[in-house]
Amino acid sequence: MTASSNGKPKFAMYWAASCGGCDIAVLNIHEKILDVDANFEVVFWPVAMDAKYKDVEAMPDESILLTLFNGAIRNDENAHIAQLLRRKSKILVAFGSCANEGCMPALANLSSVQEIIDTAYETISTDNPQGLRPVANYTVPEGNLHIPSLYPVVRTLDQVVKVDYYMPGCPPESHQIAAVIDLVIKVLHGEAQLPPAGSVIGAGDSTVCDECARKRDVKTIKEFKRIQHVMLDPEICILEQGVLCSGPATRSGCKALCPAAGSPCIGCYGPAEGVIDFGARLMSAVASVIDSNDANEIDRILDGIPDPVGMFYRFNLAGSVLRASKPAWLSKQA
Amino acid sequence: MERITIDPITRLEGHGKIEIFLDDQGNVANTYFQIPELRGFERFCVGRQVEEVPILTNRICGVCPEAHHMAGAKAVDAVYHVDPPRTAKMLRELLYSAFYVTDHTTHFYALAGPDFVMGPDAPVAERNILGVIHKVGLEIGGQVIQARKYGHTVVEMIGGRKVHPCTSIPGGLTKGITEEQRQEIEKMGRWAIEFAQFSLKLFNDIVLGNKAYVDLILGDIYTHRTHYIGMVDENNKSNFYDGKISVVDPEGVRLGKYGPSDYTEWIAEHVEPWTYLKFPYLKKVGWKGFVDGKDSGVYCATPLSRVNASDGMATPLAQEEYEKFFSTLGGKPVHQRLATHWARLIELLYAAERWVELVTDPEITSDNFRTLPTEKPTEGVGIVEAPRGTLTHHYWTDERGITTRVNLIVGTTNNYAPISMSIKKAAQSLIKEGTVVTEGLLNMVEMAFRAYDPCFGCATHSLPGQMPLQVTIHDAQGNPVKVLKQAC
Numbered sequence: 001m002t003a004s005s006n007g008k009p010k011f012a013m014y015w016a017a018s019c020g021g022c023d024i025a026v027l028n029i030h031e032k033i034l035d036v037d038a039n040f041e042v043v044f045w046p047v048a049m050d051a052k053y054k055d056v057e058a059m060p061d062e063s064i065l066l067t068l069f070n071g072a073i074r075n076d077e078n079a080h081i082a083q084l085l086r087r088k089s090k091i092l093v094a095f096g097s098c099a100n101e102g103c104m105p106a107l108a109n110l111s112s113v114q115e116i117i118d119t120a121y122e123t124i125s126t127d128n129p130q131g132l133r134p135v136a137n138y139t140v141p142e143g144n145l146h147i148p149s150l151y152p153v154v155r156t157l158d159q160v161v162k163v164d165y166y167m168p169g170c171p172p173e174s175h176q177i178a179a180v181i182d183l184v185i186k187v188l189h190g191e192a193q194l195p196p197a198g199s200v201i202g203a204g205d206s207t208v209c210d211e212c213a214r215k216r217d218v219k220t221i222k223e224f225k226r227i228q229h230v231m232l233d234p235e236i237c238i239l240e241q242g243v244l245c246s247g248p249a250t251r252s253g254c255k256a257l258c259p260a261a262g263s264p265c266i267g268c269y270g271p272a273e274g275v276i277d278f279g280a281r282l283m284s285a286v287a288s289v290i291d292s293n294d295a296n297e298i299d300r301i302l303d304g305i306p307d308p309v310g311m312f313y314r315f316n317l318a319g320s321v322l323r324a325s326k327p328a329w330l331s332k333q334a
Numbered sequence: 335m336e337r338i339t340i341d342p343i344t345r346l347e348g349h350g351k352i353e354i355f356l357d358d359q360g361n362v363a364n365t366y367f368q369i370p371e372l373r374g375f376e377r378f379c380v381g382r383q384v385e386e387v388p389i390l391t392n393r394i395c396g397v398c399p400e401a402h403h404m405a406g407a408k409a410v411d412a413v414y415h416v417d418p419p420r421t422a423k424m425l426r427e428l429l430y431s432a433f434y435v436t437d438h439t440t441h442f443y444a445l446a447g448p449d450f451v452m453g454p455d456a457p458v459a460e461r462n463i464l465g466v467i468h469k470v471g472l473e474i475g476g477q478v479i480q481a482r483k484y485g486h487t488v489v490e491m492i493g494g495r496k497v498h499p500c501t502s503i504p505g506g507l508t509k510g511i512t513e514e515q516r517q518e519i520e521k522m523g524r525w526a527i528e529f530a531q532f533s534l535k536l537f538n539d540i541v542l543g544n545k546a547y548v549d550l551i552l553g554d555i556y557t558h559r560t561h562y563i564g565m566v567d568e569n570n571k572s573n574f575y576d577g578k579i580s581v582v583d584p585e586g587v588r589l590g591k592y593g594p595s596d597y598t599e600w601i602a603e604h605v606e607p608w609t610y611l612k613f614p615y616l617k618k619v620g621w622k623g624f625v626d627g628k629d630s631g632v633y634c635a636t637p638l639s640r641v642n643a644s645d646g647m648a649t650p651l652a653q654e655e656y657e658k659f660f661s662t663l664g665g666k667p668v669h670q671r672l673a674t675h676w677a678r679l680i681e682l683l684y685a686a687e688r689w690v691e692l693v694t695d696p697e698i699t700s701d702n703f704r705t706l707p708t709e710k711p712t713e714g715v716g717i718v719e720a721p722r723g724t725l726t727h728h729y730w731t732d733e734r735g736i737t738t739r740v741n742l743i744v745g746t747t748n749n750y751a752p753i754s755m756s757i758k759k760a761a762q763s764l765i766k767e768g769t770v771v772t773e774g775l776l777n778m779v780e781m782a783f784r785a786y787d788p789c790f791g792c793a794t795h796s797l798p799g800q801m802p803l804q805v806t807i808h809d810a811q812g813n814p815v816k817v818l819k820q821a822c
Binding site: 017018019020021022023024025027028030031074075103104105107108110111115116117119120121123124125126127128132133134135138140141142143144145147148150170171174226227228229231232234257258260261262263266268306307309310311314 | 351353355363364366368370371372373374375376377378380381382383385386389390392393394395396397399410414479482483486493494495496497498500501503504505507508509597598601602603604605606607608609610612614617621704706707728734735736739741743808812
């Protein structure tokens with residue numbers, strides 16, 4: 001039972017720990033949003049309408065056909081809504097980088113919650129002689145006040161609930177969102193079939209390099225340079241010019257927007273098809289262009305990438321196989 | 335007071351919370367506005383290659399990533415002691431002006447407009463953008479979509495992407511624009527000026543032409559006498575991308591102007607243990623608590639603040655509106671918070687005029703959009719005027735250009751104390767002994783903070799003005815007697 005009283009299937013969109021860019025990307029499909037309205041009953045979408053948690057709770061299980069969930073899981077409220085929407089939705093889509101792989105805020109997994117808090121309340125402009133920190137429960141003269149505590153690490157959506165489809169991007173590009181909406185509408189009219197459960201949707205199945213118009217020459221490099229120190233040739237592969245580019249490890253789907261704008265791919269579409277660990281794949285791609293067999297020289301070349309974790313796991317730390325994310329959280333909870 | 339819960343407590347922890355405490359007589363004793371989340375950018379931006387930080391900090395807010403990208407770009411310029419070529423600065427400001435048009439348009443039509451166009455006590459179902467379109471005509475709805483589309487088109491042309499631009503690097507930009515793009519951007523900019531003028535006319539007709547609204551704007555409920563800050567150019571005219579921050583007191587006297595590197599002499603942040611967000615205040619005046627007046631360091635950084643803190647607008651049409659604004663409202667400074675909506679439209683017009691000014695400059699299509707840094711990176715501050723307040727990024731690096739410290743004072747954060755005060759005042763004015771508290775209260779309280787266009791995406795994850803909100807009213811014993819919620 002996924003049809004509402006007016007016969008239209010139900011649609012929901014939710015943001016957990018996120019920046020709002022995914023919702024902006026959905027609004028950027030412009031007139032296509034009318035197709036959503038014509039084919040779905042939007043039952044829950046905080047950015048566009050009153051969000052009625054109570055109404056969602058009252059819905060029968062699996063009564064929402066499609067839920068696009070963006071944002072990572074940073075605290076118990078995020079986890080609670082993820083579980084609620086999982087229960088109520090037939091199809092739950094991890095929408096955007098945060099829900100898929102943690103995105104940049106998952107770099108916080110390199111620090112403890114205490115370090116994060118200490119940093120924020122001891123900055124140069126903070127006047128805090130008593131060393132105050134926000135606390136979960138605090139008594140003011142008038143009564144008690146409560147704020148939620150942070151989880152030890154940022155988690156991806158599928159580390160909390162089962163996910164049916166993965167739609168990558170930071171944010172997903174609007175043309176991809178429009179294509180997915182078209183597909184779902186066709187499925188509703190019996191004109192198409194859904195892809196197999198667990199698939200990545202709204203993206204390609206090759207790499208950003210395959211979409212990139214820059215020329216590659218299978219050249220090797222002797223030095224990594226930072227973008228501020230080099231005038232990039234607009235026609236030639238950025239990696240071959242010695243500037244780290246995430247294209248080789250990153251799933252296609254964005255039309256290589258950043259390299260087209262003279263800027264390296266940052267990897268926001270996540271690991272390419274078949275890649276288990278984004279950083280490991282990118283490192284192996286980088287290794288393959290380094291022109292040296294001398295250990296000291298290789299060290300010197302790699303000195304050109306002084307922050308490997310930030311450059312190789314910019315979007316993917318929560319979703320990676322590194323200990324600093326999922327296994328760490330599991331061990332802390334066990 | 336009878337214990338009534340309109341909506342049982344739902345899981346709203348990740349969103350804004352307002353706690354209202356009543357005294358024995360049933361009057362408001364105090365209110366607390368809590369921000370319940372922290373993502374820790376100041377921590378995880380440390381250890382990064384500094385050129386990454388303008389891209390990382392985009393993810394603070396997907397609504398205003400352009401502001402973070404620009405403040406970050408200026409900070410990394412400063413870190414490398416490099417002055418970008420004129421064309422690079424103009425391109426950045428052009429992107430930023432187009433973004434302002436989009437952002438201010440969204441706020442006025444979709445978020446704040448409904449209160450005025452439909453009326454603050456109109457049924458909830460009509461008090462939204464669709465209600466506005468119904469009342470003023472479908473054609474206007476189309477124009478609002480057009481303004482958003484044009485703004486994002488310019489952002490993508492210069493910034494590489496519609497959301498989270500990526501082209502600003504230390505010393506300039508990774509790309510310029512072609513003559514063909516220039517012509518297209520100019521055409522869109524000229525349209526934007528007409529759209530901004532039309533929006534001001536609409537405001538004039540619907541709001542200023544209605545005595546009830548004028549009384550509401552001028553009334554005491556929404557008035558606070560605070561300090562104001564805003565960025566100005568060398569002629570003390572408003573600027574969003576570059577200049578010094580002008581600080582004026584509640585009487586309109588300019589206390590001084592500070593450049594990026596002096597911000598810590600002027601601004602400090604107060605900590606309260608019941609919320610994750612800090613309360614910035616004027617250091618030279620001092621933190622005296624949540625109070626108005628000349629002796630309280632509480633300041634405001636909004637469109638209203640910017641017109642109060644500047645001597646005028648740098649473009650002719652916006653300057654005319656600026657003069658009309660102050661002559662209509664009785665001179666500077668204007669303290670009535672609801673007048674912020676009008677000031678925002680004057681800024682919309684300025685941004686559109688500035689857009690055209692920049693795109694018609696002969697050097698805008700120059701390919702001199704980069705300066706290669708030659709000095710060792712150290713430390714730098716970048717400040718821009720974000721739509722929701724002065725935005726400060728401060729980065730320190732080691733000699734390899736790896737960040738060792740990061741400090742961010744984000745747009746909306748500036749206004750945390752005044753927003754809290756506005757909420758308290760609205761609650762105190764509306765909830766009295768024996769008053770029946772209704773959802774109407776919620777919208778009147780919301781109007782108090784909607785004027786600030788709060789974007790707690792920067793602190794939590796909500797869109798401007800649409801902050802999911804829970805209001806809990808406690809009796810004198812601290813027990814909750816009523817819970818009201820508005821999740822949108």
